[in-house]
Structure formats: structure tokens, C-alpha cells
Amino acid sequence: xxxxxxxxxxxxxxxxxxxxxxxxxxxxxxxxxxxxxxxxxxxxxxxxxxxxxxxxxxxxxxxxxxxxxxxxxxxxxxxxxxxxxxxxxxxxxxxxxxxxxxxxxxxxxxxxxxxxxxxxxxxxxxxxxxxxxxxxxxxxxxxxxxxxxxxxxxxxxxxxxxxxxxxxxxxxxxxxxxxxxxxxxxxxxxxxxxxxxxxxxxxxxxxxxxxxxxxxxxxxxxxxxxxxxxxxxxxxxxxxxxxxxxxxxxxxxxxx
Amino acid sequence: xxxxxxxxxxxxxxxxxxxxxxxxxxxxxxxxxxxxxxxxxxxxxxxxxxxxxxxxxxxxxxxxxxxxxxxxxxxxxxxxxxxxxxxxxxxxxxxxxxxxxxxxxxxxxxxxxxxxxxxxxxxxxxxxxxxxxxxxxxxxxxxxxxxxxxxxxxxxxxxxxxxxxxxxxxxxxxxxxxxxxxxxxxxxxxxxxxxxxxxxxxxxxxxxxxxxxxxxxxxxxxxxxxxxxxxxxxxxxxxxxxxxxxxxxxxxxxxxxxxxxxxxxxxxxxxxxxxxxxxxxxxxxxxxxxxxxxxxxxxxxxxxxxxxxxxxxxxxxxxxxxxxxxxxxxxxxxxxxxxxxxxxxxxxxxxxxxxxxxxxxxxxxxxxxxxxxxxxxxxxxxxxxxxxxxxxxxxxxxxxxxxxxxxxxxxxxxxxxxxxxxxxxxxxxxxxxxxxxxxxxxxxxxxxxxxxxxxxxxxxxxxxxxxxxxxxxxxxxxxxxxxxxxxxxxxxxxxxxxxxxxxxxxxxxxxxxxxxxxxxxxxxxxxxxxxxxxxxxxxxxxxxxxxx
Numbered sequence: 001x002x003x004x005x006x007x008x009x010x011x012x013x014x015x016x017x018x019x020x021x022x023x024x025x026x027x028x029x030x031x032x033x034x035x036x037x038x039x040x041x042x043x044x045x046x047x048x049x050x051x052x053x054x055x056x057x058x059x060x061x062x063x064x065x066x067x068x069x070x071x072x073x074x075x076x077x078x079x080x081x082x083x084x085x086x087x088x089x090x091x092x093x094x095x096x097x098x099x100x101x102x103x104x105x106x107x108x109x110x111x112x113x114x115x116x117x118x119x120x121x122x123x124x125x126x127x128x129x130x131x132x133x134x135x136x137x138x139x140x141x142x143x144x145x146x147x148x149x150x151x152x153x154x155x156x157x158x159x160x161x162x163x164x165x166x167x168x169x170x171x172x173x174x175x176x177x178x179x180x181x182x183x184x185x186x187x188x189x190x191x192x193x194x195x196x197x198x199x200x201x202x203x204x205x206x207x208x209x210x211x212x213x214x215x216x217x218x219x220x221x222x223x224x225x226x227x228x229x230x231x232x233x234x235x236x237x238x239x240x241x242x243x244x245x246x247x248x249x250x251x252x253x254x255x256x
Numbered sequence: 257x258x259x260x261x262x263x264x265x266x267x268x269x270x271x272x273x274x275x276x277x278x279x280x281x282x283x284x285x286x287x288x289x290x291x292x293x294x295x296x297x298x299x300x301x302x303x304x305x306x307x308x309x310x311x312x313x314x315x316x317x318x319x320x321x322x323x324x325x326x327x328x329x330x331x332x333x334x335x336x337x338x339x340x341x342x343x344x345x346x347x348x349x350x351x352x353x354x355x356x357x358x359x360x361x362x363x364x365x366x367x368x369x370x371x372x373x374x375x376x377x378x379x380x381x382x383x384x385x386x387x388x389x390x391x392x393x394x395x396x397x398x399x400x401x402x403x404x405x406x407x408x409x410x411x412x413x414x415x416x417x418x419x420x421x422x423x424x425x426x427x428x429x430x431x432x433x434x435x436x437x438x439x440x441x442x443x444x445x446x447x448x449x450x451x452x453x454x455x456x457x458x459x460x461x462x463x464x465x466x467x468x469x470x471x472x473x474x475x476x477x478x479x480x481x482x483x484x485x486x487x488x489x490x491x492x493x494x495x496x497x498x499x500x501x502x503x504x505x506x507x508x509x510x511x512x513x514x515x516x517x518x519x520x521x522x523x524x525x526x527x528x529x530x531x532x533x534x535x536x537x538x539x540x541x542x543x544x545x546x547x548x549x550x551x552x553x554x555x556x557x558x559x560x561x562x563x564x565x566x567x568x569x570x571x572x573x574x575x576x577x578x579x580x581x582x583x584x585x586x587x588x589x590x591x592x593x594x595x596x597x598x599x600x601x602x603x604x605x606x607x608x609x610x611x612x613x614x615x616x617x618x619x620x621x622x623x624x625x626x627x628x629x630x631x632x633x634x635x636x637x638x639x640x641x642x643x644x645x646x647x648x649x650x651x652x653x654x655x656x657x658x659x660x661x662x663x664x665x666x667x668x669x670x671x672x673x674x675x676x677x678x679x680x681x682x683x684x685x686x687x688x689x690x691x692x693x694x695x696x697x698x699x700x701x702x703x704x705x706x707x708x709x710x711x712x713x714x715x716x717x718x719x720x721x722x723x724x725x726x727x728x729x730x731x732x733x734x735x736x737x738x739x740x741x742x743x744x745x746x747x748x749x750x751x752x753x754x755x756x757x758x759x760x761x762x763x764x765x766x767x768x769x770x771x772x773x774x775x776x777x778x779x780x781x782x783x784x785x786x787x788x789x790x791x792x793x794x795x796x797x798x799x800x801x802x803x804x
Contacts, residue, residue: 050658053662054662055661055662055802056802076664078661078663078664078666079663081662082662083658083659083662085655085658085662086655087653087655088655089652089657089659091581091656092442092652093584093585093588093589094557094585094588095556095557098581099581101577101581102578102581103663105573105574105577105578106660106663106666106669107664108574108664109574111573132557134588136439137439137554137555
């Protein structure tokens with residue numbers, strides 16, 4: 001259905017009135033790969049994810065996701081993809097199990113197999129003792145874990161993760177990283193990850209794209225990007241690409 | 257305390273007048289000017305016009321009965337000034353700001369006093385506008401001198417200041433008690449709804465059962481209320497600075513007053529000093545905001561009962577789960593339960609008003625009473641159901657909408673399930689007042705069933721309209737947003753139009769043919785149909801809507 005390619009975009013653009021959120025994006029993401037999408041706040045990462053997951057219509061250009069067209073086959077795209085949004089939109093008065101049942105039902109899953117999957121995921125994520133507590137009592141990290149579970153619950157072929165580890169402690173971040181790597185390797189699931197965490201991206205992603213002001217400025221493997229920019233690591237290379245290096249004198253100038 | 261309290265007062269004032277935003281410097285004095293014009297010129301002119309038209313007998317009645325009436329007016333005003341700020345502040349429990357203040361070495365007394373001072377210019381507007389209601393009738397009936405009027409306004413001002421202080425202390429204590437958590441926020445919102453009937457009961461009472469309440473208050477029961485002490489002080493000032501004859505003063509004293517003005521003044525003085533001193537003394541304790549176990553309690557989802565399992569079976573596995581989830585999400589929120597209870601309270605008031613209020617004299621009419629009861633309950637519950645089930649309850653956040661949109665046909669599935677779960681909640685909401693009215697007003701069983709059917713159909717219409725309008729223009733949980741206000745106004749307007757369209761043919765049938773059942777069946781059809789159309793439009797719009 002997708003010839004080994006899960007995402008292919010041609011001149012994909014999105015404007016919100018006069019604001020250009022995404023400009024002329026040309027990108028290919030292979031099946032079973034882990035793609036990292038980096039960029040400063042407001043660069044257009046979330047907009048890209050929303051277009052590719054069938055939530056927003058592009059202003060111009062075209063894209064296929066798992067072989068489905070973003071203009072005409074949005075429901076088909078939704079059925080084969082999973083999306084972890086940037087901030088948690090959980091139902092505070094439901095328990096983790098009830099919320100995951102709800103997400104399962106929205107994806108036409110039900111019955112014993114769904115419950116086994118929910119129990120298993122909550123166990124892996126270390127939430128088994130709290131699974132019947134209402135989500136209002138969860139910490140932000142625990143909520144993020146529930147969202148991660150809800151994203152992979154229906155075994156999507158392609159998973160979009162928008163800042164998956166931003167609220168997680170180091171141990172939970174490692175856990176999520178391992179889940180991503182295991183699913184990519186063992187089940188050929190493709191991951192499209194938006195993140196600010198360059199060390200996370202460097203560890204997990206095979207290919208990285210850096211977006212700045214709606215334009216994809218850099219694309220390649222992490223070590224290639226580091227080498228190309230002459231940086232010490234990906235963070236250094238990233239700062240060289242998007243700017244943001246400030247000298248100490250400037251940083252202390254406010255005290256005068 | 258230094259000037260720290262002033263900075264807090266300024267911030268509080270800016271927050272409370274945030275709607276005026278950049279035009280605050282022009283609009284705030286304008287609002288004050290309008291309130292002054294309303295209180296000093298408009299109210300006395302209007303009241304004076306009606307009093308002069310009513311004639312000499314009314315003037316004598318007013319002169320003799322107003323001291324008692326004033327106790328009720330002052331009680332309502334007192335409750336209003338006390339409860340509205342508490343209710344408003346409970347809508348948004350944000351004690352996280354306290355952390356910022358305390359980390360900047362702010363003392364608890366500064367915080368309490370600053371918050372209080374910041375509220376005075378806002379809630380003072382209510383006092384400026386409504387105070388003359390208490391003074392004007394005396395000015396007219398007793399011919400009170402200018403000095404007397406100034407003294408009366410001074411008493412009202414001091415009483416209002418003490419009340420605003422009291423409400424600040426109460427709301428602070430409640431905030432600290434329920435804490436800053438999703439559960440605390442829910443409890444706060446529920447409490448803000450529960451406070452409303454406390455104002456509504458005396459207000460309704462003063463409108464419909466004035467005589468009985470006043471006579472009740474004339475017993476010693478009312479003497480425990482500070483509002484009565486201040487009302488009596490106002491009466492004393494009016495009597496002795498007006499142009500009443502000594503014999504009239506003596507009659508009034510004998511009829512109304514069990515204690516001397518000195519006792520009233522001493523009681524009010526002690527009350528005011530106690531409230532001020534205790535408020536300051538308790539500041540440290542009130543602001544010890546280690547949230548209470550109540551708000552931090554970890555609530556667990558219990559096993560599903562017979563009813564929930566039944567709903568699941570009826571609607572099938574997948575869709576049944578969405579309906580059940582929606583039902584649980586709605587009914588577990590205390591604020592929703594408080595809103596539904598408030599609607600029930602209003603619905604139950606209707607037959608009480610019809611049975612014992614101004615309609616009581618024509619209570620025997622076999623068609624008028626059931627028709628009027630059904631229409632009033634239907635209107636009350638129908639419009640209110642638009643608020644309860646639409647408004648902020650539909651979607652908590654934009655992110656929830658993204659989750660729904662990221663699943664195939666997620667939005668239509670969700671909206672249909674949401675509406676079905678609301679229809680289940682709507683059954684007791686509609687039927688309890690309908691059955692209560694039938695039993696209270698002794699309707700035949702068939703009529704009770706017809707009333708139930710009519711009221712439920714209007715409630716369904718309210719649900720459809722509320723959900724439809726909120727889907728067209730989602731306001732999420734933000735009650736201060738423009739979208740929320742527009743939705744509320746639209747819901748009222750649409751529901752009123754629906755109800756007029758529904759009711760006119762029914763009323764015509766009831767008047768011309770005297771057929772209650774037929775009239776109600778005809779009246780029950782248009783509202784849900786119009787509501788369904790709006791719901792469909794809303795669902796389609798929400799499904800295709802692009803949210804940045």
C-alpha cells in the first residue's frame with residue numbers, strides 16, 4: 001500500500017491568514033524508521049503533524065501518509081495512525097482504564113482483547129497500581145504515560161509523537177525511548193517525533209529534520225548533521241542552524 | 257504593612273476589571289458615573305413617580321410598613337454582596353498565585369487586606385447603584401433631611417465595607433480549604449452554583465411571600481441578622497431626621513422595635529469589629545494553603561453497576577463504551593451535579609409559585625393550571641438545560657478535540673454519545689419537577705404523564721440546542737471567553753424562539769378547544785426538531801472545523 005514509504009510530501013504548505021506556518025515541505029519518511037522533527041517554538045512542527053495525521057488541510061502541496069492522500073482520505077489516515085498531542089487532553093473524571101477504553105472504542109476496539117492490551121500497557125508503564133484512580137489525581141508525568149498508551153493502543157502503523165518526553169522523569173523517558181525502539185524494530189512501526197530534546201533525538205532518531213520559520217532547513221542522520229555543522233553534538237549543531245548562541249556579557253546586561 | 261497591600265489591591269482591581277482592559281481609565285469612571293446617576297437620580301425619580309401615583313393611602317401604608325420591608329431588602333442586599341464575590345471567586349480557584357506572592361516575602365495580612373481593598377471599587381458599584389432602593393422610600397415617606405440621607409448612606413457604606421471584608425475572608429478560607437487541584441477546582445465551581453439558591457430564596461420570598469416573611473422576620477428570628485440591625489438603624493435615622501409627627505414616631509417604635517437604636521448600633525459595631533479583628537487574626541491560618549485532604553483525596557472508579565452495564569448492552573460494545581464514558585465524565589463532576597440540582601430547584605419552585613403565589617386564586621381551573629405549569633416548568637428547565645448540557649461541559653479543552661479528531665469519525669461518534677448520555681441525565685431532571693407539580697397541584701394521572709412528556713421534550717430541545725451551539729463555537733472550559741458568552745446568549749435567544757414557536761399553537765388549542773393533552777402534544781414537537789437541526793449543524797461544523 002505504501003511501497004516502503006510511510007510519509008511523502010511535495011511542496012506542502014500551510015498558512016493561517018497572513019501567518020506562514022509551513023512552507024514548501026518536501027519530505028520522505030521510510031516505513032519502520034524513527035524520524036525526529038526539531039525546531040524552535042512556533043517553527044511549524046505541530047502544524048506539520050496535524051496535517052499529516054489528517055487533522056488539518058494543507059493550503060498548498062500534497063502528501064501521502066501510509067499511502068493515503070491527506071486531502072481526500074483523512075479518515076483512512078486516522079485509522080492507521082496514532083497521535084500523541086503536545087499537551088494532555090485527558091478526561092479528568094475518568095480512570096486510566098476508562099480513558100483507554102474510550103480511546104479503544106473510538107478506534108472500534110472492544111472486548112477482552114482491548115482489556116488485555118490496556119492492562120498490559122499500564123503494567124509496562126508502571127501504572128498498574130493506579131489504573132482505577134481518576135486521572136485528576138495523576139501527576140503530569142503519569143498523564144503523559146496514559147497518553148502514550150492511548151497513542152499505541154490500536155497498534156497504528158505510524159505514530160506521531162509531539163514532545164513525548166517533555167513531562168517525563170529520566171526513567172520514564174528511557175522507558176518511552178525503549179518502547180519506540182522496540183516497536184520500530186519488532187513491529188515495523190514508523191515514528192514521527194517532534195521534540196526540543198536534542199539528546200533524545202540523537203539517541204533515538206535515524207533521520208532528523210530541522211524546521212525553522214516553517215522551512216525545512218536541514219535533513220539527515222544525526223551524525224551527518226553534527227559533522228556538516230562542525231558541532232560537538234546535536235545540540236551544538238542545532239544552535240548553529242537555528243541561532244540562539246548568546247555571549248555571557250549580553251546575558252548579564254540586564255543588571256546595569 | 258507597608259505598601260505591599262496596595263500593590264496587591266491594584267492587581268486585584270486590574271484582574272476584576274480586566275474586561276474593561278485598555279479603556280479602563282475611561283470606562284471605569286463612566287461605570288461609576290452611571291451607577292451614581294442610576295442610584296441618585298433614576299431610582300428616586302422612578303420610585304417617586306410611582307409613589308405619587310399610588311395616592312395618600314399608599315403613602316401611609318409605606319410609612320408604616322417600610323421598616324419591616326427594609327429588613328427584607330437589606331437581607332437580600334447583604335446576601336447579594338456577601339455571596340456574589342464568593343461565588344465569582346470560586347469559579348476560578350487559583351491559589352497558585354499565592355505561591356508567587358509568598359515567595360516574594362508578602363505577609364498574609366497584606367494579602368488579605370490588599371485583596372479586600374482591590375474588591376471595594378468593583379463591588380462598591382453594586383452598593384452605589386442599589387443603596388438608594390433602601391433610602392429613597394424613606395426620603396419620600398418621612399421627608400428625611402439631607403443630613404439624615406447622608407447618615408443613612410454612611411451606614412450603608414460601612415455595612416457594605418464590612419460585608420465585602422467578610423466575603424473576602426470567607427472566599428479566602430474556602431479557597432485555602434479546597435486547594436488548587438482539578439478536584440478542588442470542581443468543588444469550587446460546584447459551590448459557586450450551590451450559593452445561588454441562597455440568594456434566590458430570599459429574593460423570591462421577598463417578591464411572592466413578602467407578608468409571611470416580614471411577619472416571620474418581625475419575630476425575634478430576624479434579630480440575629482446583622483442586616484436587620486443595619487435596617488433598623490436606617491429606620492431610626494429616617495424617623496428622627498424626617499418630618500414625622502412625634503405620635504407617628506411613637507407608633508412606629510411600638511410596632512416595629514423590640515430594642516432601642518443604641519442596642520442595634522452596639523450589636524452592629526461589635527459585629528463589624530469582630531469580623532475585622534478575627535479576619536486579621538485568622539489571616540495566617542486561612543492562608544496556610546496546604547490543600548485539604550478533601551481536594552487531594554484520590555478518587556477511584558468503582559465497579560460498574562447494573563444501570564451502566566445495561567447502557568453498555570443497549571448501545572453495543574464500542575459505542576456503548578463511548579456513551580458510558582460520557583455519562584461517567586458528566587456525572588462525576590460536582591459542578592454538573594450542582595447545576596442539575598439548581599435546575600431542579602428552579603423547576604420545583606414553579607408549582608410552588610402557582611399553588612401558593614400570585615396564581616393561587618385561579619388554581620381550580622382544570623386547563624389553565626396544567627397548561628401554565630407545563631409551560632413554566634418547560635421554559636425554566638428547557639432554557640437551563642441549554643446552559644447545563646452545552647456551555648463548558650461539552651469539551652474540556654482543545655487537546656480533547658484533537659484526540660477526538662485524530663480517530664476515524666471520532667467527532668460524530670462522540671457528539672452522538674454525549675447527547676445520548678445527556679438524554680439519560682435529562683430524564684430525572686425533567687420528570688422530578690413535572691411529577692412534583694402534578695402531585696402538589698392534584699392533577700389527574702393522565703395530565704401528569706402529559707406534563708412529563710411535554711417537559712422532557714423541551715429539555716431534549718434544550719440539550720440539542722446547547723450541544724449544537726457549543727459545537728458550532730466551542731468555548732471549552734473557559735467561562736470568561738467571548739465564545740462562552742456568545743454561546744450562552746445564543747442559547748437563550750434560540751430557546752426562547754423555539755419555545756414561542758412551540759407554545760403558541762398549543763396555547764391557542766388550549767384556549768379555543770380546552771383540550772389540555774392535544775395542546776401539550778402539539779407544543780412539544782417543534783423545540784426538539786429545531787434543536788436537532790442545530791445539533792446536526794453543530795456536529796458537522798465541529799467535524800470539519802480546523803483548530804489552529
